[in-house]
Amino acid sequence: MNATEGSNFYIPMSNATGVVRSPHEYPQYYLAEPWVFSLITIYMFFLILIGIPVNLFTLCVTVQHKNLRTPIYYILVNMAMADLLVIVVSFPFAMHAAMHGYFVHGMVGCNFEGFFTVHATQISVWSLVVLAVERAMVSSQPSMDIRFRRRFVIKGIAFSWLMAFSCSLPPLFEWSRYIPEGLQCSCGVDFYTLKPDIFNESYINYMFAVHLVVPLTIIILCFSRLLCVFNNEELDKIERDANCVAVTLTLGFFMYWLPYASIGWHIFTNQGSAFSPFAMTLTSFFAKSSVLFSPLICVCLDKQLRRGMIITLCLGKNPFPDDMGASKTEASSGSSSSVAPA
Numbered sequence: 001m002n003a004t005e006g007s008n009f010y011i012p013m014s015n016a017t018g019v020v021r022s023p024h025e026y027p028q029y030y031l032a033e034p035w036v037f038s039l040i041t042i043y044m045f046f047l048i049l050i051g052i053p054v055n056l057f058t059l060c061v062t063v064q065h066k067n068l069r070t071p072i073y074y075i076l077v078n079m080a081m082a083d084l085l086v087i088v089v090s091f092p093f094a095m096h097a098a099m100h101g102y103f104v105h106g107m108v109g110c111n112f113e114g115f116f117t118v119h120a121t122q123i124s125v126w127s128l129v130v131l132a133v134e135r136a137m138v139s140s141q142p143s144m145d146i147r148f149r150r151r152f153v154i155k156g157i158a159f160s161w162l163m164a165f166s167c168s169l170p171p172l173f174e175w176s177r178y179i180p181e182g183l184q185c186s187c188g189v190d191f192y193t194l195k196p197d198i199f200n201e202s203y204i205n206y207m208f209a210v211h212l213v214v215p216l217t218i219i220i221l222c223f224s225r226l227l228c229v230f231n232n233e234e235l236d237k238i239e240r241d242a243n244c245v246a247v248t249l250t251l252g253f254f255m256y257w258l259p260y261a262s263i264g265w266h267i268f269t270n271q272g273s274a275f276s277p278f279a280m281t282l283t284s285f286f287a288k289s290s291v292l293f294s295p296l297i298c299v300c301l302d303k304q305l306r307r308g309m310i311i312t313l314c315l316g317k318n319p320f321p322d323d324m325g326a327s328k329t330e331a332s333s334g335s336s337s338s339v340a341p342a
């Protein structure tokens with residue numbers, strides 16, 4: 001036996017020595033030294049401390065500046081909201097659990113933490129899909145009506161929430177379940193057992209197929225379309241820059257999540273094999289840092305957003321006197337202008 005299983009936990013360590021205890025009741029200091037748990041606590045604290053202002057600021061700037069009311073920023077707002085949701089609602093659970101060395105909040109806390117993490121992640125996944133489709137549409141048809149694009153993206157955002165619910169809700173209703181993982185201070189879905197009574201195998205297959213492979217395929221198809229029109233002369237600079245932001249954002253997001261997804265898939269397809277709880281925790285907490293880097297990527301790459309931020313930071317005074325006029329006309333020509341930046 002490579003693991004110790006209980007009714008609501010799965011610890012990747014044999015109980016031959018008799019030290020293994022339920023992660024809902026006892027500290028797990030036999031899985032890793034206490035300082036590792038302290039490090040995780042500090043890391044979570046740092047993520048919460050930096051993540052809230054960075055995402056909140058992105059959100060405020062995007063809502064405040066009229067010239068940022070174009071489809072790509074709708075998607076950014078949706079992702080920033082998802083990030084804030086997970087930072088405010090589930091990160092404190094993980095931090096508090098790491099502080100105590102085990103999942104102190106019981107099954108209710110575990111469901112709560114797992115649900116919001118999966119939900120927010122899924123919102124980002126499907127937002128990126130909508131963004132990729134929108135980019136491909138605009139790039140192949142630059143004259144497309146801005147109102148049509150806006151309606152498309154708003155429907156897409158509603159769709160991203162629906163898809164997210166269809167991934168995050170089932171484990172709460174006995175199709176799979178949320179369970180502590182890695183060093184047992186955060187919760188994810190059950191990759192570890194087949195549990196026929198909750199149809200776990202079918203859920204994990206469904207999750208990977210519908211909520212990872214399908215979105216990735218759509219994104220790859222759309223981006224290959226973007227490559228074809230990369231040098232299209234009809235496409236203005238703003239649209240090309242938006243394509244760049246979209247591609248970088250997507251690459252960044254999956255760079256954070258694919259290590260975790262691969263370990264999960266590996267564990268699921270090799271039931272009962274030995275794996276390191278530390279590796280699981282490392283990839284899952286690495287994935288959590290994606291909340292911080294998506295707004296940062298945008299700020300680094302997106303000139304308009306950065307300018308909006310500087311104006312907001314200067315309390316509304318525009319420190320760019322040379323393009324003062326330009327920004328005025330942009331704002332006054334209204335958000336329905338078809339030449340509005342994307």
Ligand SMILES: *C/C=C(C)/C=C\C=C(C)\C=C\C1=C(C)CCCC1(C)C
Binds near residue numbers: 212285
């Ligand atoms: C810190 C807590 C974590 C990482 C909780 C669990 C996350 C999942 C079960 C994520 C699953 C996945 C989603 C939502 C989307 C991308 C693919 C995926 C299967 C890794």
Ligand SMILES: *[C@@H]1O[C@H](CO)[C@@H](O)[C@H](O)[C@H]1NC(C)=O
Binds near residue numbers: 004006017021022
């Ligand atoms: C591990 O073994 C010890 C000693 O046999 C036992 O007291 C404990 O309950 C076991 N742990 C689990 C989680 O079953």
Ligand SMILES: *[C@@H]1O[C@H](CO)[C@@H](O)[C@H](O)[C@H]1NC(C)=O
Binds near residue numbers: 271275
């Ligand atoms: C334990 O893990 C090893 C290596 O991963 C594997 O070969 C073995 O079959 C596993 N044992 C059980 C009981 O599954």
